Amino acid sequence: MCNLLAEGYRRLFKGKRFYIVMAVMAAIPALFALLYSASNSFMEAASRQEGEAAEIFADMRSYADDLLFSHTGVMVLLVGITAGMLIVQDFRNNTIRNKIIVGHSRTEIYLANLIVSLTVMMIYEAVYLVVALAFGGLLLGFRDFPNTDIIVNMLLVLPIEMAMTSLIVFLCTSMKNVGGFVLSISMHYIVSMFSLALLLLHKHPKIMEIVKEAVPSYQMDLIGNGPIPEHWLRMILFMFGITLISTIGGILIFKKSDLK
Amino acid sequence: MEYVLQTQQLCKKYGKFNALTDFTINVPKGSIYGMVGRNGAGKTTLIRIVTGLNNPSSGEFTLFGTKNTDADILAKRRKIGAVVETPSLHPEMSAKDNLIQQTKALGISDEKLDEILNLVGLPNTGKKKAKHFSLGMRQRLGIAFSLVGDPDFLVLDEPINGLDPQGIMEVREMILKLNREKGITILISSHILDELSRLATHYGFIEQGRCIKEMSAEELEKVSRRSLHINVNDTQLLAQVLDGMKAEYRIYSPTEADIFTPMQVTPLVLALNEKKCFVNSMTEHHESLENYFMGLVGGVRNV
Numbered sequence: 001m002c003n004l005l006a007e008g009y010r011r012l013f014k015g016k017r018f019y020i021v022m023a024v025m026a027a028i029p030a031l032f033a034l035l036y037s038a039s040n041s042f043m044e045a046a047s048r049q050e051g052e053a054a055e056i057f058a059d060m061r062s063y064a065d066d067l068l069f070s071h072t073g074v075m076v077l078l079v080g081i082t083a084g085m086l087i088v089q090d091f092r093n094n095t096i097r098n099k100i101i102v103g104h105s106r107t108e109i110y111l112a113n114l115i116v117s118l119t120v121m122m123i124y125e126a127v128y129l130v131v132a133l134a135f136g137g138l139l140l141g142f143r144d145f146p147n148t149d150i151i152v153n154m155l156l157v158l159p160i161e162m163a164m165t166s167l168i169v170f171l172c173t174s175m176k177n178v179g180g181f182v183l184s185i186s187m188h189y190i191v192s193m194f195s196l197a198l199l200l201l202h203k204h205p206k207i208m209e210i211v212k213e214a215v216p217s218y219q220m221d222l223i224g225n226g227p228i229p230e231h232w233l234r235m236i237l238f239m240f241g242i243t244l245i246s247t248i249g250g251i252l253i254f255k256k257s258d259l260k
Numbered sequence: 261m262e263y264v265l266q267t268q269q270l271c272k273k274y275g276k277f278n279a280l281t282d283f284t285i286n287v288p289k290g291s292i293y294g295m296v297g298r299n300g301a302g303k304t305t306l307i308r309i310v311t312g313l314n315n316p317s318s319g320e321f322t323l324f325g326t327k328n329t330d331a332d333i334l335a336k337r338r339k340i341g342a343v344v345e346t347p348s349l350h351p352e353m354s355a356k357d358n359l360i361q362q363t364k365a366l367g368i369s370d371e372k373l374d375e376i377l378n379l380v381g382l383p384n385t386g387k388k389k390a391k392h393f394s395l396g397m398r399q400r401l402g403i404a405f406s407l408v409g410d411p412d413f414l415v416l417d418e419p420i421n422g423l424d425p426q427g428i429m430e431v432r433e434m435i436l437k438l439n440r441e442k443g444i445t446i447l448i449s450s451h452i453l454d455e456l457s458r459l460a461t462h463y464g465f466i467e468q469g470r471c472i473k474e475m476s477a478e479e480l481e482k483v484s485r486r487s488l489h490i491n492v493n494d495t496q497l498l499a500q501v502l503d504g505m506k507a508e509y510r511i512y513s514p515t516e517a518d519i520f521t522p523m524q525v526t527p528l529v530l531a532l533n534e535k536k537c538f539v540n541s542m543t544e545h546h547e548s549l550e551n552y553f554m555g556l557v558g559g560v561r562n563v
Contacts, residue, residue: 002367003364003365003366003367004365006364006365006367007361007364007365010360010361010364011350011361014352014353014357015352093348093349093350093351094344094346094348095348095349095350095361096348097311097313097342097344097348098348098361098362098365098405099365100311100312100313100337101311101312101313101337101340101341101342101344101406102337102338102340102341102362102365102366102409103312103333103334103335103336103337103338103340104334104365105334256315258274258308258313258314258315259308259313259314260313260345
């Protein structure tokens with residue numbers, strides 16, 4: 001396993017894609033901070049005017065706190081681009097053969113890919129938060145951060161991203177082609193498109209609540225600058241459940257599949 | 261005899277298609293085992309199963325004495341190096357970087373890589389990325405990949421595809437060197453039977469997913485018939501004459517044929533002359549591997 005990780009990390013860090021996407025990940029909070037800053041200047045100017053509108057504009061100031069949870073959706077896309085492509089390229093170039101031929105088990109190969117992908121996720125998450133907190137904090141200042149609810153909510157994002165990453169690994173390893181990669185980077189947006197379908201459950205609020213907590217894309221909407229969600233433990237368990245099931249399923253499919 | 265690889269009634273199905281049916285071969289230790297078969301005969305399927313890329317539908321094989329169902333098979337696979345069809349390379353990396361990747365996967369040092377690159381004829385590729393390599397260079401790098409783990413058993417699927425005549429010669433020398441000097445057992449499949457006949461110490465003839473015959477190069481030499489290759493103006497007339505003489509022969513084209521029954525040349529030429537069949541040339545030679553294989557599977561008109 002250690003050898004597979006060494007191979008995977010070398011391939012990851014040797015490629016340009018990892019660094020390009022990391023730059024994009026850093027640029028997103030930086031650009032939003034600049035945008036918010038410009039918006040704040042406009043609001044301040046508007047609030048100096050007399051009348052009712054001035055009072056409204058005075059309350060519309062943005063802070064670095066607003067950056068802390070706005071990346072969860074795009075995170076899936078960016079982790080997918082780096083980690084998903086790393087896996088799919090291994091199949092496309094047939095370099096996965098080199099590991100199987102020399103006796104690495106498919107379970108180990110799958111788990112090594114998952115660990116490398118989770119590492120990508122953690123690095124990108126860290127890069128985003130560092131830029132959001134440092135650059136955003138300097139430019140915009142903080143409203144509530146640091147407070148316990150926000151910090152706990154920031155930690156609650158991690159199981160969601162872990163589940164999404166494990167789904168990316170599942171799709172890319174099971175489909176072994178660009179189709180799997182495209183599906184993995186777009187799954188969040190596809191699921192979000194079907195969020196309206198939740199309205200069908202309006203007569204069953206309990207079921208609707210569970211669906212929102214169980215689906216990673218919907219759970220993202222429950223976590224933000226507000227208070228810690230009521231069922232935070234259940235939400236974490238759902239995400240660990242998705243990670244476990246997709247990983248076991250992915251390994252079983254991978255073990256049975258024939259490679260070119 | 262000690263065997264590196266033995267398969268017992270190995271079967272592989274892709275949907276309804278039987279790629280391998282009761283496939284049984286025995287690869288002796290220290291041999292260069294040549295697999296001879298047409299496209300789709302099952303050579304690559306066997307290689308994929310042995311290297312762990314495909315799972316057999318039924319049957320079993322033993323690798324270094326370990327059954328494929330034993331947990332220990334993964335450890336035995338560590339002793340294998342393989343090039344399956346196209347070389348598996350990282351296109352964005354240089355030749356040496358590619359090999360370093362493999363040393364990482366194997367958990368070994370990269371000190372022998374220059375020696376391996378020299379051996380396969382890629383010593384000076386520098387930072388040139390593998391995606392810019394010619395087909396021949398890729399093929400060589402693929403072979404280099406298979407040598408990184410210092411294997412005891414090398415599986416090469418069409419290793420000379422895309423190589424120029426000099427490259428073919430160099431790869432042949434390299435294979436012989438690996439076999440003779442390092443004692444590496446080699447399983448090799450190639451469509452270029454003439455090339456295979458210069459290498460192999462043992463043969464497995466494969467047809468429609470079955471191994472129809474196994475033999476050593478010495479045995480092949482013994483059973484290979486001497487033949488008279490004849491070029492005439494009309495092989496139909498030749499066939500009439502040879503039928504009258506109850507001779508065994510094989511026609512390749514309207515002007516080319518091989519006669520396997522030993523016979524005096526003068527009576528034959530006279531008989532042909534009577535039928536207005538004129539002889540352009542005649543050469544005596546040993547039946548080639550290709551001819552033997554075609555005779556075995558009945559691939560050419562055999563009257």
